[in-house]
Amino acid sequence: MSETMNGARLLVRNLEEQGVRHVFGIPGAKVDAVFEALNESPIELVVCRHEQNAAFIAQGVGRLTGKAGVCLVTSGPGCGNLVTGFATATSEGAPVVGFGGAVPRKDLLKLAHQSLDTVALFRPVTRFSAQVDTPDSIGEVVANAFRAAESGRRGAAFVSLPQDVTFGPAEGGPVTPVHPPRPGPASDEAIAEAVSLIGKAEKPVLVLGMMASRPEAAAAIRRLINAVALPVVSTFQANGVVPRENLDSFGGRIGLFHNQPADRLLDAADLVVTVGFNPIEYDPVLWNAGRSRPIVHIDSVLADYDANYAPVVEVYGDIAATVDEMAGKLAGVTIAKSPLIGAVRTELEEMRKAGASKTGMPVHPLRIVKELEALMSDDVIVALDMGSFHIWIARYLYAFVPEQFLISNGQQTLGVALPWAIAACLAKPDKTVISVSGDGGFHFSSQELETAVRMKCNFVHIIWTDGGYNMVEFQEVMKYGHSAGVAFGPIDTVKFAEAHGAVGYRITDPDQIGPTLKKALETPGPVLVDIPVDYRDNIKLGEAMHKGVIV
Numbered sequence: 001m002s003e004t005m006n007g008a009r010l011l012v013r014n015l016e017e018q019g020v021r022h023v024f025g026i027p028g029a030k031v032d033a034v035f036e037a038l039n040e041s042p043i044e045l046v047v048c049r050h051e052q053n054a055a056f057i058a059q060g061v062g063r064l065t066g067k068a069g070v071c072l073v074t075s076g077p078g079c080g081n082l083v084t085g086f087a088t089a090t091s092e093g094a095p096v097v098g099f100g101g102a103v104p105r106k107d108l109l110k111l112a113h114q115s116l117d118t119v120a121l122f123r124p125v126t127r128f129s130a131q132v133d134t135p136d137s138i139g140e141v142v143a144n145a146f147r148a149a150e151s152g153r154r155g156a157a158f159v160s161l162p163q164d165v166t167f168g169p170a171e172g173g174p175v176t177p178v179h180p181p182r183p184g185p186a187s188d189e190a191i192a193e194a195v196s197l198i199g200k201a202e203k204p205v206l207v208l209g210m211m212a213s214r215p216e217a218a219a220a221i222r223r224l225i226n227a228v229a230l231p232v233v234s235t236f237q238a239n240g241v242v243p244r245e246n247l248d249s250f251g252g253r254i255g256l257f258h259n260q261p262a263d264r265l266l267d268a269a270d271l272v273v274t275v276g277f278n279p280i281e282y283d284p285v286l287w288n289a290g291r292s293r294p295i296v297h298i299d300s301v302l303a304d305y306d307a308n309y310a311p312v313v314e315v316y317g318d319i320a321a322t323v324d325e326m327a328g329k330l331a332g333v334t335i336a337k338s339p340l341i342g343a344v345r346t347e348l349e350e351m352r353k354a355g356a357s358k359t360g361m362p363v364h365p366l367r368i369v370k371e372l373e374a375l376m377s378d379d380v381i382v383a384l385d386m387g388s389f390h391i392w393i394a395r396y397l398y399a400f401v402p403e404q405f406l407i408s409n410g411q412q413t414l415g416v417a418l419p420w421a422i423a424a425c426l427a428k429p430d431k432t433v434i435s436v437s438g439d440g441g442f443h444f445s446s447q448e449l450e451t452a453v454r455m456k457c458n459f460v461h462i463i464w465t466d467g468g469y470n471m472v473e474f475q476e477v478m479k480y481g482h483s484a485g486v487a488f489g490p491i492d493t494v495k496f497a498e499a500h501g502a503v504g505y506r507i508t509d510p511d512q513i514g515p516t517l518k519k520a521l522e523t524p525g526p527v528l529v530d531i532p533v534d535y536r537d538n539i540k541l542g543e544a545m546h547k548g549v550i551v
Contacts, residue, residue: 007135008033008166010174011099012041014142018176020070022046022061022426024054028074030101030114033166035072046426046455049447051078053419055085055098056445059156060383060416060423062095063406066214068149068157069423075101075163076114079121082158084413087125090155091280091410092237093210097145097157098122102131104164118160128157135168139175151180153211153278153301183300185325186317193313194273194296195329198230201271203338206230207254208238211276211299211319218402220323221275225249228330230273231338233262235281236409240399251344253395255409257542258286260395261344261351268340269293274311276300276319280410284308298322352396362532363510365392368464371513373397375434375521380404381424385417385437388471388538389464393436415444418461421526422448425457432521433459440469440488446496452526453501460520463493464533474538493530504528 011034015023024046027035038045048054051073058069073079079100089096103112122129128148132141145157185191198204212221212234218241225232225246232242233251242250252262266272266287273296288295288308297303297311300319305311315322355366369392376382376399383406384390390407399405406420421435442463452459473486497504503523505516507530520527 005170006033006166007132007138007161007168007170008037010135010138010170010172011142011161011166012037012043014139014174014176015043015070016041017174018142018146018178019067023070023072024048024057025072026051026054026074026078028078028101030075030103030163031072031099031161031166033163034099034161046451048451050445051081052085052415053445053448053451055082055089055096056416056419057423057448058098059085059089059092059094059096060406060420061427062089062149062154063092064381064403064424064427066095066150068095068097068146070097070099072099073101074114075103075118076116079116079118079160083121083125084411086122086156086158088408088411088413088416090125090127092408093154093278095149095154097142097149097159099159099161102160102162105133105162106164108162118158122156122158125156126158127155130158131160131162132165135165135170136172138165138170139172143175143178146176147178147180183318185321186298186315190313190315191322191325191329194298194315195326197271197294197296197313198228198273198330198335199333202336203269204230204271204273204335205251205266205269206232207266207272207274207277208232208234208241209274209277209281210235210237211278212238212241213276213402214319215402217276217319217323220320220327222246224323224327224330227327228333229335229337231265231341233266235277236394236405236407237281238276239394239407240402240404242400244400248345249341251341252348254287255282255394256391259543261347263287265338265340265344268338271296274298275323278410279304279306279309298326355396359510360534361509362466362534363507363513364534364537365389365464366396367510368462368513368531368533369393369397371517372434372462374514375517377432378404379430380432380434381406381428383417383420383424383433383435384408385435385441386412386414386471387438387441387464387469388474388535388541389436389438389533391471391541414441418442418445418448418452421459421461422452422455422457425452425459426455433457435459435461437461437463438470439463439465439467439491443491449497449500449502449526449528457526458524460517460527460529462517462529462531465493465530466533466535470535470538474535475542477539478542493528497528502526502528504530507531
């Protein structure tokens, strides 16, 4: 680096010491000094096509590595375009640190070009939002931003960089690297109380949430269910925690609508033990309203209390350490096998197997799920967008590796899949990457296909095509008997792919799906696969829910 140290160079030095490998962003006059400093750095700068996608890619890196991904944008609308991405990251527990340009300090209170109070703008959607007021304080602010993003339930952190701060002379060295603190296990009293409740329960159910999917927590949970045969259900984000050998105790996934086989198991429980559960994953009013059974909350953060989620015991501490302590104390405890678990397992398997017999065009969702499952080895990462397809896959496609699926279930954000696929290629280059979206969500971020081609990312992106926003459509039909404002026009996916330098395929027969996906996975670079989908059965996704509640 240049011998002249300014704010921009000090910022980049802090990022280097923190171990940052990529910065995703879009340039602008207010942050060009940082781009210039990155030009002299071993950190790879990835220029994106939209700031929102830069946030999505950065949070994907954070989610897959546990280390905050980084994005960098200019002032005004550049920062504004990050908000959806940061709200998504905080809701999904994905660590990301964003840097946004700002007008010089002397203009902060003026109606200057692109002036905007971004610190206030980001405060509701981040775990940390601050402005750097002097070049010398850059290291301190950056260190605190990373600690906030990577600690606890993890999420987004935002740092505002006034233009003159990045140009101004800076003294001192970096304050990074910093690491999130790791608490020990919960108190002996809380663990003992939880163990006692489990031992006395006749029909306990273990509910796994998003923080249960972290690798160290998942490993401890696996040891727990091997020590004591607790029936288990999971939210969409806790996919992959239950291993193949424990499927006989797994009731399936819960979320969005209260109508799954796993919900019957949960409804019958006389004790609910949640691990790493955030109510944003599955609103307690849907599954616990009016119920008096006790709840045990195991987490490294305190419970978010409401009228329908008021734990009698909070086992507050490091999840892995706490669960291991509980497993040791529960070893030898016998839990009578729930008579429901067999029926629930049978119902779930019958619904999954129904996909094997589906023929005709357009293709039934369960047939696509069946073809996807044939590709699901342990080295595959699947990035899911939001839409009707998301529900079919989240409910019925098995995964046996923690965090094998990247899912947006908190904000239910459209457009995340393609940027997350890019993130997976960069963060886990040894993995096979598949991303899935509807034709609506795909074009929220489809311009980033050029970025994927430029970065030589290898992934297959599957588009379930129906010509509308179907997840909205079927819920409108349930409410009003018809839909409104959900249809849009067609786009030729093959030509779209080719226009970006990628490869595209279109499915015209269900029997083509398997061979085409295999061919696509063997093709270098990003590949788009367009599958016309038959969503006539989607109304069944929302049936039998609590009266008057439609998500």
